[in-house]
Amino acid sequence: MEIFNEQLVKRVKKPKQLIIKILSVALLITIPALCIALAYPLHLAYLIYVAFFIFLIGIYIVWYVFSIQRVEYEYSVSGGIIEVSKIIALRKRKTMCKLQISDIEILDKDEKVIDTMRFAKRIEACADINDQNNYYAVFNSAAYGKTLLVFAPNEKILNAMKGHLKKDIVLKIFYKRG
Numbered sequence: 001m002e003i004f005n006e007q008l009v010k011r012v013k014k015p016k017q018l019i020i021k022i023l024s025v026a027l028l029i030t031i032p033a034l035c036i037a038l039a040y041p042l043h044l045a046y047l048i049y050v051a052f053f054i055f056l057i058g059i060y061i062v063w064y065v066f067s068i069q070r071v072e073y074e075y076s077v078s079g080g081i082i083e084v085s086k087i088i089a090l091r092k093r094k095t096m097c098k099l100q101i102s103d104i105e106i107l108d109k110d111e112k113v114i115d116t117m118r119f120a121k122r123i124e125a126c127a128d129i130n131d132q133n134n135y136y137a138v139f140n141s142a143a144y145g146k147t148l149l150v151f152a153p154n155e156k157i158l159n160a161m162k163g164h165l166k167k168d169i170v171l172k173i174f175y176k177r178g
Contacts, residue, residue: 004078005160008087009152011071012128024065028058073125075153077101077160084125084151096123097149099139101164106138107173114138120145126152 035051038044067089073096076083083098106113114136121144126134129150137149153161162170 002079003160004076005156006074006076007154007157009073009075009125009127011073013069017069021066021069024062028055028062031058073127073151075125075151075157077157080164082157082161084123084149086125096125097141097147099141101161102166103139104137104165104169105140106136107165107169108136109134109173111136114148117148118146119148121147123147123149126150 032051032055035047035054039047039051070089072087072090074083074085074087074093076085080101081098082101084096086094086096088094108114109132111134117138119138121141131152133152134150135153137151139147139149141147158173162174165173
């Protein structure tokens with residue numbers, strides 16, 4: 001029987017995302033207001049209609065900007081394979097990486113272990129990059145070369161990975177040896 005486990009992790013909202021939202025709402029209000037303000041001194045009545053249509057289109061654009069800020073990461077473990085996907089606004093899914101768990105060379109919670117290493121690709125699939133619960137997995141990807149995966153698996157995902165990891169990693173992660 002094949003075991004299937006999955007976990008969803010929501011990305012933490014950052015100040016940059018808040019600034020983007022504020023700017024989009026400010027533009028939604030400012031541009032139509034500017035068109036209306038220019039319509040009276042220039043005696044161009046059609047600018048009021050243009051402002052109305054810009055406002056309607058702007059509502060959709062602002063809704064879209066707000067919705068794409070919602071990002072989740074999904075970790076799926078099944079049959080010795082872990083798949084990490086990025087889900088944007090609950091409507092678009094992109095597989096970030098899919099690898100054999102046995103191909104993981106290093107799996108550690110300590111960032112100092114990977115500080116001196118160089119990577120061809122870095123995949124960040126965690127709620128917050130500065131979180132203490134993040135795990136750092138190093139593996140060789142056929143497409144990119146030496147790759148770092150930063151993710152935050154729960155106990156269920158780790159236990160599903162346990163049978164497929166190398167013995168030295170299992171001893172270090174689960175039995176605090178080595």
